[in-house]
Amino acid sequence: MLEKVDAQGQVDTLSTTSTKSTGYACYLIFILLLAYTFSFIDRQILSLLVEPMKRDLVISDTQMSLLQGLSFAIFYTLMGLPLGRLSDRKSRRGIIAASIFFWSIMTAACGLAKNYWHLFVARMGVGVGEAGLSPAAYSLIADSVDKKHLSKAIGVYTMGIYLGGGLALIVGGMVIQWANSFTTISLPFVGEIYTWQAVFLAVGLPGILLVPFLFTLQEPRRNVSPQSAASVSDVVAFFKTNRKTVLYHNFGAAFASVAGYGALAWVPSYLIRVHGLSSGEVGLIFGLIVLFAGAGGVLTGGAIADKLYRQGKLDAKMRVAMWAMLLGVIPTLFYPILSNLTPVLVLLTLSTFFANFMMGLGPAAIQEAVPTTMRGQFSALYLFVVNLIGLGLGPTLVALCTDYLFGAPEQVGYSLLLVTSIAMITSAILLWRSLPHYRKTIECLSED
Template sequence: MDENNSYPSPKRAWLTVGILLIAYVLSFVDRQILNLLVEPIRRDLQISDTEMSLLMGLSFAIFYTVAGIPLGRIADSKSRRGLIAGGVAVWSLMTAFCGLAQQYWHFIIGRIGVGAGEAALSPAAYSLIADSFAPNRRATAISVYAMGIYLGAGAAFLLGGIVVTWANARGAMVLPVFGEVRPWQLIFLVLGAAGLMFCLVLLAIKEPTRKGIGAGVAVPLKDVAKYLVGIRKAVLCHNFGFACLSFASYGASAWIPTFFIRNHGLTAGEVGIYYGSLVMVAGSLGIVFGGRLADYLA
């Protein structure tokens, strides 16, 4: 630890960010891979585009949003590494459960579980990063972590497209215990298994000393409410603005692969390579530049 400010060494701090980045990538692969598998899932479950959109968005988003508040409260005073590990385990198991879905409501339950599990990651990750970096370096560190959005989404399309092409060429497979599984089901099972194995990597995170108000002691909820009321204009503008941004960006990206498949005759593999590469490169460059700029302006 740095004796002057009690922050971890740069090596330890960036190791924490790197592990959190991988976790964020995995979370976005799990939530975004669905966008590339619209047609086979619709066909096998015999559902409409509207029902498919509920799987991609609403069933996930509501529980991701609601669960994030109590999980953030836990991250304020309990083990953040343990909370993230629990979240990764839950969303990985529920991703695998999606791969076992035989009916529409099975898939709904799976997506709800994925949303609730992934809600544990960012509150705890932001807390870990804030306690690992001094304020003048914090925006850059957070932007590197946030690269997981674009690396994960891009990887879901890029690697997903390759896997979809391979799996479709092989057709249905018979697995021990699970029996016959379709190509899209196999993808969810593999992603679930990868997430569970990643839980072991989280052991490399060392909890930094808590800093700031409370320093590990949960601030009374009435004080939290009082603080939020005091900055209500900033909170409302910030949250409403990001809600609109997410509404537009997630709504568009959810159907971009299907649009190119249906209207331009591309295969899932081709869309994955073109669109996935664009998201990974442009998105990552943009968010890291933004973080560096924010630190400079601060």
């Protein structure tokens, strides 16, 4: 049975199949996975275009990092809060569909930008569009799958980061390799554009094709009607009571994201500048690492945490994420300083695997540690903190170290070592501090 709220706010009952059936839940997660994949293709394609964009726009690493991080992160985080609240009250599938359409158009607009500031504004638009996806998606998943499978389900959804990031690198590398023989490309109605601009058009517009599939999804029943979603005062009261749980969790995830986004943004340039690989080679090699090691980390972390949770470990998600950070810092300390490419890639794979446990466990923990009526809003708060710090600062901190601390583009490996290792250690400490508070919050919610 599902509830339908009409225009007057009355709740009607509809007869339908349970949205928690295994088949439908798999279909829903698949569609949301595709949406997240498209979002990360549009978000991460920039990391492979650093060198040609720096050349054509005549900009520094720091300016480039602002396009990769801050321009996107500011509006992604600011818009996430109101859109998260909206997802607690309105149609979540409608919010996601509108978001996909808008960010796809704005990604294509990056391909039409005439200068650095046009591109900066277009990247802001991509951030606005993508802000509506994850709060609504987390809430849909949490209301559509059994709680005992929640970590695994959100882990599968989170694989979109790695499918999107990996495909952006692999396909982008192939396109760049093909386009290297051209200085510019001439398109009908558009005229001459740089080859990197053509890449934005090629990855942006196809996302629009996904929009109709969102309307094949059901809007699952909430425990209460949308009009009864928690008020701002209720959310503030819950936050005050559980502030240590929320803050340690959110900031622990944020520092993990500093390491993750810093690496995603600058490992391609590191491999090009230090090890002499071409853009096409980097796209294939690093794309496969992101695709398989990143996705493998998310799925492995979710599976371990779910198993421990079934054994009665209430803090399983935070504990598994903490140990993953500690294990991941070991290869992170060594891969940027080795000269032989083979061990570099082996250690980079291990670093990517462990560093990404938190990407699935973080949002899954939010769904578990807050009331149903607040999931969208606390998911938005989580994304606000994680992306403002992780995405907003991760790429820029690496670039600032390269430009001003080490003073040479080829020293980007040392910048990666410094920023990512400190971030992972800090994340592990914050997650360790979260454990008793997280357990207490879960116990209180269970009693209620």
